[in-house]
Amino acid sequence: MKMHMVQAINNCLFQEMERDESILVMGEDVGVDGGVFRVTDGLYDKFGRERVIDTPLSEAGIVGTALGMATLGLRPVAEIQFQGFVFNAYHHLVQHAARLRNRTRGKFTVPMVVRMPYSGNVNALEHHSESMESPFIHIPGLIVLCPASPYDAKGLLASALKAKDPVMFFEPKRLYRAFKEDVPEERYEIPIGKASVLREGSDLTLVSWGAMTYVSSKAVEKAEENGISVEQIDLRSLSPCDYETIHESVKKTGRCVVVHEAVKTLGFGAEISARIMEKDLLRLEAPVKRVTGWDITIPYPKTEEYFFPDEKRILEGIEETVNF
Amino acid sequence: MPVKKVFEGSVDYIQILDKNGKVDEELEPDISKDVLDKLYRHMVTARTWDKKCLALQRTGRMYTYAPLVGQEATIIGTGMAADKTDWIFPSYRESYLYHMRGIPLSQINISWMGWEKGLQIDPEYRTFPYAIPIGTQLPYATGGAYSMKMKGEKSAVISFGGDGSTSEGEFHDALNFAGVLETPNVFIISNNHYAISVPRKWQTKSETLAQKALAYGLKGIQADGNDVLAVYRLVKESARRAREENKPTVLELVTYRMGMHTTSDDPKKYRSEEEVEYWKKRDPIDRFRIYLENKGIWSEDYEKEVNEGAKQKVEDAVKEAEEFKGDPKEMFNHVLADMTKNLEEQKKEAFKK
Incomplete structure (x- = not known):
């Protein structure tokens, strides 16, 4: 249904x-x-x-x-x-x-x-x-x-x-x-602690969750049109986090963009980026890029669109990382 | 329009055994000799244990400790009045209660000696692990009572908080939710007159703490908290009311913290010797001793026997607790039900040879 x-x-x-x-x-x-x-x-x-x-x-x-x-x-x-x-x-x-x-x-x-x-x-x-x-x-x-x-x-x-x-x-x-x-009518479970690989790719890994996965998917489509092969991971479970899936993907692609709408400083992107640095440094072709909300209080509705990562910012992040 | 009175309320004060051991025969509860004996033995054991804990802390054999001396009647009266099927949610000041619920005294020492193992208490004892933050156990007691009600268990949930805890938002939440959800709670306020150094009068302008109950539609009663007969009787009655009618009660037990808040502060800095003397004359054990003597239970020989028994029990418990040695590796084992890969790696790193 x-x-x-x-x-x-x-x-x-x-x-x-x-x-x-x-x-x-x-x-x-x-x-x-x-x-x-x-x-x-x-x-x-x-x-x-x-x-x-x-x-x-x-x-x-x-x-x-x-x-x-x-x-x-x-x-x-x-x-x-x-x-x-x-x-x-x-x-x-x-x-x-x-x-x-x-x-x-x-x-x-x-x-x-x-x-x-x-x-x-x-x-x-x-x-x-x-x-x-x-x-x-x-x-x-x-x-x-x-x-x-x-x-x-x-x-x-x-x-x-x-x-x-x-x-x-x-x-x-x-x-x-x-x-x-x-969505099936019958009961089913999605295991806690397991990320979902929405799309397989070879040039870059994109990690996101929640609302940003939806926005990122649109940016990934554009990137694919531009000839960039993106592996898109939706974390689903933030704690415990499926770091293995991220590491495996980055080992393959050598590049990573993390997208979240929380502010940048001490956002979960910082942890993911640090983990990649700890384990996959020699595989990296470019710095891990974070596309996030700015380190400010979320603006009122009139100007809030400037705060949230959108398709354009995410696509720029992808291109910047691929062209590093 | 004439002015209408829309609310009127009052709070009773109850004392059965006065400071001189004189009993109000009309209010005197019918307690068997066996229970009277247990009340006394527990009060003496609690005080003996408390004294020992203080000495252990002062000699570096135990960490920070919150003494109970002076508040024995509130703790022991409640512990004896509660049914086995009731739940008790103590604060750290009532840790002796775990022993009354069937847990070895040594295990409580293990907790104060810095091992988590001390609070590894089976829920079958129906005693919630004490909390260090103030008053947080109160809404948990309300939720717990809702569970008892939903599951059709006729169990009262009896919680403790101090006078300071009534200033926390949790106190308000707990009473407010209990009123609306009609839960089988008994909220005991152990008014020992101090929250570390801040006196009761600076916590609230409210004349009594019990009257706060009225605003939430609950019953509020104030009692002499150094009178173990009053505590026993009121907890029994309130717990029955909770179990059978799902009506929560707030019991303000007026007592006095004879010792320090914890071993980290010096009460001389914030209260007078005259005040302490005043409360010394209202000691919960002294007056109960007179009562038992009048009942033909207490004698010099009995006193000797009770004291020696308590001393032995405490010494045994401390010996056992000091012999306990936990496994540091356990600190990684109970973060979540299932250990994550992340924690497996960290555990390995933390304990590598």
């Missing part, structure tokens, strides 16, 4: 809640309203208030309560309405969700999923366009997933709902309704 990402995630939540009655959904406006992006539409009618909870308006309260639920036998899917607001709950995620397994040597675990729309360039209000993956990838003990397609969104969320550790599930809101693709 053709679905866009909102439908795919919604479909997954329905299926998973039917499969496992310990799963519940909680957050602001997720129940009666079906979520501000309609991701949880219909769940309230089907599963009721006990399992689809419109919570008080407190991100820290949502994640804190979810953490307690998870440790004592439930499997909550907590929604943070926009990633820009997650930092009220960051304390719980960093200080406890990420550490509880370790500090109890495996006796207490936090099998919960925290879903949140991220990404920008959709003319949203301030604090609604963040791409804050780095602060979460930085924390040992958290799993960080970021799908770039409806198919991957459903399969990754299904895996997240069987994971034994806390999962941060970043949904690129820019892609929520950007395109539809075939």
Whole structure:
């Protein structure tokens, strides 16, 4: 069935809640309203208030309560309405969700999923366009997933709902309704920690995730038209990260461009670039290029287009690297 | 339009055993001799253990420690009142509770001696690992209570926080969510009058901490936290109310931290000797001893036997804990359920010969 990402995630939540009655959904406006992006539409009618909870308006309260639920036998899917607001709950995620397994040597675990729309360039209000993956990838003990397609969104969320550790599930809101693709009705899982090679190529490796994979694909098409053979990798799982697939590809191509919409400094591109330098230095034909958001606060809608990497900037990055 | 009163509320203060050991017979709970004996033994053991821990820290045999002296009634009263099927979410000040829940005393020492292994506690004991940040356990207790309710387990979730914790956002979140979600919680506030050096009066202008419960639609009760009979009775009643009616309660237990916050601070800097003397006269163990004597349980011989037993127990626990030796390599093993390739490589690098 053709679905866009909102439908795919919604479909997954329905299926998973039917499969496992310990799963519940909680957050602001997720129940009666079906979520501000309609991701949880219909769940309230089907599963009721006990399992689809419109919570008080407190991100820290949502994640804190979810953490307690998870440790004592439930499997909550907590929604943070926009990633820009997650930092009220960051304390719980960093200080406890990420550490509880370790500090109890495996006796207490936090099998919960925290879903949140991220990404920008959709003319949203301030604090609604963040791409804050780095602060979460930085924390040992958290799993960080970021799908770039409806198919991957459903399969990754299904895996997240069987994971034994806390999962941060970043949904690129820019892609929520950007395109539809075939998504199987039946349940399937996409393994956590495994990147997807979208296209094989020999001149250059392009690494991205989430909304930037969609934009990068367009740039890659152009590059191919210009005679550059690009191997395109969509990470899907940011932590754990499938560095092996990146290394294998770079060994073959000798060139790499990393694209992300988060700011450049200490963005995940820095880590990927460092890892390539550590392992593949003698294979490199050019420096690893990062095409990213600038090191500034994301501008208001009138000028936000200057901030986000677009097809043109990505294509320039590819050409610059190939022609180095 | 006439002015209408839209809210009225009040908070009761309860004391059953006064500072001189005189009991209010109307409020006196019916406690078996066996339980009275256990209450006393645990209070004495807790104090003996606490003293030992302080000595261990002062001689470099243990790391930073948060003494419990003065707060025995809040800890032991709760530990005895809770059912085995209830959950307890302690703060670091109540670590003795793990022992009351069936975990060897030596394991708690192992935790304070710097090994993660100390908190490797099986969930079957229904005691949540204590947290070092202030008040974070409170919303977890609310979520945990929601789990108990959803799973149809008739279990109360009893959490601890100090007077300082009531200033944290977590306190608000926990009570607010508990009210809305109607969870089986008992939120104990151990008001020991100090958050490190900051006195209770500088935490909030609120006259009592218990009254904060009313704003969330919960019941709030204040009690003498150095009166183990009051603690026992109120925790029993609140836990029953939680289990059977899904009604959360806030219990402010007014006590006093006789020692320092942790072994890293000196209370002389921020409080007077007169104040400490005032609270010494309200000691939880002294008054309970008089009560037990009147009940025909306490005698000089009994005291001797209880003290010797406690001392032996503590010495054995410390000996066992000091013999413990963990495996440093374990630090890589529990980051996630499944070890990543990245961590495998780092582990190898960290422990290469």
